Amino acid sequence: MLKQKESLIAGWGNHPAEVCHVYRPDRVRDITELLAAGGEHNYISRGLGRSYGDTALNAGSGVLLHTQFARFLHFDEEQGILECEAGVSFEEIIEHFLPRGWFLPVTPGTKFITVGGAIANDVHGKNHHVDGTFSEHVLDLKLLLASGRIVHCSREENADLFYATIGGVGLTGVILSARFKLIPVESAYIEVDYIKARNLDHAFELFAKTNDQYQYSVAWIDCLSKGDRLGRSVLMLGNHAPASKVKQADPLRIKKKPKLNVPFNFPSFVLNQLSIRAFNFGYYNVLNKNAVGKIVDYDTFFYPLDSIHNWNRAYGKKGFVQYQAVFPPETSRQGLTEMLKRLSESGRSSFLAVLKSSGEQSKGLLSFPFKGYTLALDIPVHDDGLFPFLRELDEMVMAHGGRIYLAKDSEADPATFAQMYPTLGKFQQIKASVDPNNVFSSSQARRLGIVEESR
Amino acid sequence: MKNVLILGATSGIAKALAYYFAEQEHNLLLAGRDLEELQLIAQDINIRHGVEVTVHKFDALDYDGHADFFTTCLEAAGELDGLVLAYGYLGDQKRAENEFAEARRVIETNYLSAVSVLNIAANYFETRKDGFLCVLSSVAGDRGRQSNFMYGSAKGGLSLYLQGLRNRLSKSNVSVLTVKPGFVDTKMTFGQPGMFLVAQPEAVAKAIYKMILKKKDVAYTPFFWRYIMLIIKSVPERIFKRLSL
Numbered sequence: 001m002l003k004q005k006e007s008l009i010a011g012w013g014n015h016p017a018e019v020c021h022v023y024r025p026d027r028v029r030d031i032t033e034l035l036a037a038g039g040e041h042n043y044i045s046r047g048l049g050r051s052y053g054d055t056a057l058n059a060g061s062g063v064l065l066h067t068q069f070a071r072f073l074h075f076d077e078e079q080g081i082l083e084c085e086a087g088v089s090f091e092e093i094i095e096h097f098l099p100r101g102w103f104l105p106v107t108p109g110t111k112f113i114t115v116g117g118a119i120a121n122d123v124h125g126k127n128h129h130v131d132g133t134f135s136e137h138v139l140d141l142k143l144l145l146a147s148g149r150i151v152h153c154s155r156e157e158n159a160d161l162f163y164a165t166i167g168g169v170g171l172t173g174v175i176l177s178a179r180f181k182l183i184p185v186e187s188a189y190i191e192v193d194y195i196k197a198r199n200l201d202h203a204f205e206l207f208a209k210t211n212d213q214y215q216y217s218v219a220w221i222d223c224l225s226k227g228d229r230l231g232r233s234v235l236m237l238g239n240h241a242p243a244s245k246v247k248q249a250d251p252l253r254i255k256k257k258p259k260l261n262v263p264f265n266f267p268s269f270v271l272n273q274l275s276i277r278a279f280n281f282g283y284y285n286v287l288n289k290n291a292v293g294k295i296v297d298y299d300t301f302f303y304p305l306d307s308i309h310n311w312n313r314a315y316g317k318k319g320f321v322q323y324q325a326v327f328p329p330e331t332s333r334q335g336l337t338e339m340l341k342r343l344s345e346s347g348r349s350s351f352l353a354v355l356k357s358s359g360e361q362s363k364g365l366l367s368f369p370f371k372g373y374t375l376a377l378d379i380p381v382h383d384d385g386l387f388p389f390l391r392e393l394d395e396m397v398m399a400h401g402g403r404i405y406l407a408k409d410s411e412a413d414p415a416t417f418a419q420m421y422p423t424l425g426k427f428q429q430i431k432a433s434v435d436p437n438n439v440f441s442s443s444q445a446r447r448l449g450i451v452e453e454s455r
Numbered sequence: 456m457k458n459v460l461i462l463g464a465t466s467g468i469a470k471a472l473a474y475y476f477a478e479q480e481h482n483l484l485l486a487g488r489d490l491e492e493l494q495l496i497a498q499d500i501n502i503r504h505g506v507e508v509t510v511h512k513f514d515a516l517d518y519d520g521h522a523d524f525f526t527t528c529l530e531a532a533g534e535l536d537g538l539v540l541a542y543g544y545l546g547d548q549k550r551a552e553n554e555f556a557e558a559r560r561v562i563e564t565n566y567l568s569a570v571s572v573l574n575i576a577a578n579y580f581e582t583r584k585d586g587f588l589c590v591l592s593s594v595a596g597d598r599g600r601q602s603n604f605m606y607g608s609a610k611g612g613l614s615l616y617l618q619g620l621r622n623r624l625s626k627s628n629v630s631v632l633t634v635k636p637g638f639v640d641t642k643m644t645f646g647q648p649g650m651f652l653v654a655q656p657e658a659v660a661k662a663i664y665k666m667i668l669k670k671k672d673v674a675y676t677p678f679f680w681r682y683i684m685l686i687i688k689s690v691p692e693r694i695f696k697r698l699s700l
Contacts, residue, residue, distance in 0.1 A: 003646030024645050027492060071499035096503055 001037065002030050009063070012312050013052035014265075014319030015381050015410060018059040018443060022046075026068035031174060032148040034062075035439060042441035045170045047114030048089060051121060052322040053410025054443040055169050061441070064174065066116055072096070073177060080182040081139065086116025086175045093182075098298070099252050102182035103240070105137035109354075111303050116175040121407040122167035122367040126216035126238070126302070129359040133369065134180075135166035136362050141178040146439035150176065164430040167364030169406050171431055171440050171451060186243040187251035190216065190301040193237045194291040200231025200336060204373070207235070207357040215239050216301070219355040222280045223343055223377065230340055233355060241295055254297040261309040265317040276349045315380045322408035323390060324368075324376035325397045326358055332373040335400035339375060339393065346389055350377035365427040366450075368405040376408070387411050406444065414449030424450065458532040460484040462513055462572065463542025465492050467641025468591060471660035472539060477504040479664070484528050484535075486513035487542070515542055515568035516560075525575045537587040537667070538576050540569055543610075545643055551605040558605055565609035570616060577620055580629040587667050588624075589632045590617055594675065597635070597684045600700040621672060630670040634663055637680035652677070 002023050010017035021040060025031045035043070040062035047066050049056060056063070066087035074083040080102045082093065090104060090111040097103070108123045117123075118134045119141065131137075140154035143165055151173075153162035165172045195210075197203035203219050210217060214237040221233040243251040305311050312320070327335040336355070343350065354376045361370035379386065390411045397404060403420035404412060418424050428450070431438075438451050445451040459476050463469050464485035473483055477500045485493045490512055497508040509531050513524055529535060546561035573588065580586040595603050596610030614633055621631035638644055638653045654677045666674040675681035690698070 005646040022646075024642070026642055027489075071495050072502040073495070073498060075502050 002034055011052045012050045013321050016054055018057045020058050020063040022063045024065040035148055042439055044442040045174050047117040048112050050110055050113045052408045055407055057443040059443050082182055083179040085177045088115050098188055101184055103185045105183050106131055106134040107302055110306055115178055119166055119175055120170045122364045124369050126218045128369055129211050129357050130215055133362045138178050138180045142176040144174040144176050146435040160430050163363045164365050164427050167367030171445055185240045187241045187246045188254045188298050189241040189246050189295050190238040191241040192294045192296055195235045197233045199229055203231055203233050210237055221353045221355045223340055223350050223353040224277050224280050226344055238301055259307055259309050262311055262313040265313045276351050318381040320378050320380045321410055322378045324405040324408045325402050326369050326372055326374040327400050327402040328372040331400035335402055336375055338396055348379050350379050353377050365423040366421055417448040457481045457536035459537045460528050460535055461539045462486050465489055466541050467656045468639055468659055469541030471656035475660045475664050477506045482507040484509050484532055486511040488514055515564050518571045521572045521575055540590040545606055548603050548605055561605045562609045566612045569613050581627045584627050587630045589667050591634045594635045594637055594680055594684050598688050632666055632671055633673045635675045
């Protein structure tokens with residue numbers, strides 16, 4: 001029988017940290033034996049631990065590490081269809097397939113995530129407005145159910161279960177493997193235009209004007225500016241660079257860069273109102289004028305923070321929370337204005353705030369993004385006052401018909417969540433049909449009432 | 456391209472070694488009991504590194520089948536440039552003290568079966584006058600301790616056997632590397648109490664690979680285990696027997 005390690009673990013935000021019973025199976029039958037033995041109340045899968053809050057935590061109960069399930073199963077060179085185990089990381093996919101001319105169809109801002117996590121959180125990226133979420137490029141997947149049975153899920157086969165599993169934060173079963181389409185690229189580089197927006201309205205205008213010209217778009221927003229400048233930002237708009245525009249001998253390769261590391265948790269005064277203000281000011285003003293047609297490598301464009309190992313430690317021991325909300329088009333302007341105002345009034349500033357226009361919603365029942373605009377913030381935890389403040393933000397988001405992202409949430413309450421996700425009932429129905437005893441559960445699922453408290 | 460046969464290829468260190476060999480463009484023959492698992496590893500290695508990987512059923516305790524097994528491998532690869540023996544069975548010390556069957560399984564798997572298959576391989580490499588044998592023994596074989604001397608004694612026996620084999624094969628340009636891993640982060644050690652200075656299998660694999668290239672005789676990995684074991688070996692028996700190690 002598989003041994004467990006009692007460990008204090010946390011998500012990437014380092015808040016909350018909980019003692020869980022961590023297992024590291026390396027064959028599928030290890031998991032089925034574990035489930036059959038019923039040693040724990042319940043289990044949740046965990047990949048590389050890059051969800052921010054308690055999505056992949058299970059206080060006092062089982063956590064299944066997926067690090068040993070990280071194998072490529074098949075690759076169709078003609079169509080770029082990759083089948084792999086759920087523990088394979090985006091980093092590995094890039095490392096092995098970008099030199100052959102294939103890239104991820106959708107990627108979030110870090111490559112240190114797993115395929116299973118990408119599906120379970122239905123992650124999105126800078127191309128959501130044109131390419132949707134990651135799961136929309138998934139053809140099918142294999143899911144291990146609570147009963148120990150392994151089922152195939154796709155849009156045709158077990159479709160209900162498929163749509164419950166994408167974005168289902170690991171609650172329908174254990175995602176074992178998936179098949180998805182990579183996209184062909186000519187180079188490992190992105191051609192980027194940087195455009196400054198004076199304020200939120202200007203940013204909206206620029207997004208609307210440029211959305212159909214660029215596959216990737218995102219705005220870094222200075223959330224400390226007020227008044228007429230509220231929402232001033234830098235839009236980063238990019239497309240895959242054709243090989244002809246890249247000067248390197250092999251346009252599909254980039255040099256490995258040395259990595260920086262944050263060796264320990266910074267004291268909490270390091271990130272204060274002043275340093276954040278300085279950073280934001282500097283970032284906005286470093287671009288003297290708009291920069292057009294810059295060629296940057298994919299790492300710099302997609303994963304600026306990945307080059308600093310353990311950057312989350314910069315937020316200190318208490319950690320930080322990510323807060324991401326999406327608003328529908330009608331209320332985006334008002335919602336975001338209120339949110340940014342609240343943020344600057346509260347004196348809680350965000351080091352990084354990212355604005356993005358989002359496209360159509362995927363069919364995942366608990367999938368996050370829908371058409372409109374999303375804003376992501378990360379806020380250091382300095383005191384307990386932060387959590388009531390986040391509740392206020394929740395209220396505000398809800399009032400504007402918006403919703404928050406499960407991969408980043410660590411504080412919402414059941415009523416709020418239920419209202420934000422109207423298909424929750426359907427999700428629970430499907431879960432009950434495949435997992436009536438709630439063998440799969442997490443700290444977050446219990447906190448939000450997605451899963452009943454006890455088995 | 457060189458062909459390397461790995462026995463017990465699903466074990467943590469062996470797996471890491473297989474990937475490292477493949478990265479260095481060696482073709483691989485992976486052998487073990489769990490063909491399904493071996494097939495997964497083989498496909499993955501092939502997709503990642505483009506080398507040829509075949510899988511072969513190998514049961515350590517099926518002594519009568521060892522000669523045929525080796526012949527099949529040779530037929531599949533044409534020739535072999537090296538062999539890694541990486542399987543082992545930790546067993547349960549307490550059970551082994553009370554049930555002979557468990558003691559027997561520990562000794563047979565870790566010692567007797569290795570003798571059987573290495574005898575066959577040694578003859579092949581001796582005739583070929585080139586190649587390497589890399590065998591995973593254990594620091595547990597350096598001194599008998601009450602907590603795991605069943606396993607330790609079998610690994611200790613294996614280490615002595617390898618000394619003799621090295622002596623014999625050195626004339627034929629065949630190197631024999633005895634690897635003595637300390638604590639490595641594998642299935643064997645995950646969640647086990649009393650672990651310290653646990654090394655990552657990838658780092659251990661890289662170190663072993665270097666030792667093979669350098670034709671070393673005995674490799675402690677991570678290297679500092681040589682000194683830890685030096686201390687443990689030099690404690691006088693009259694004191695050692697009173698310790699609860």
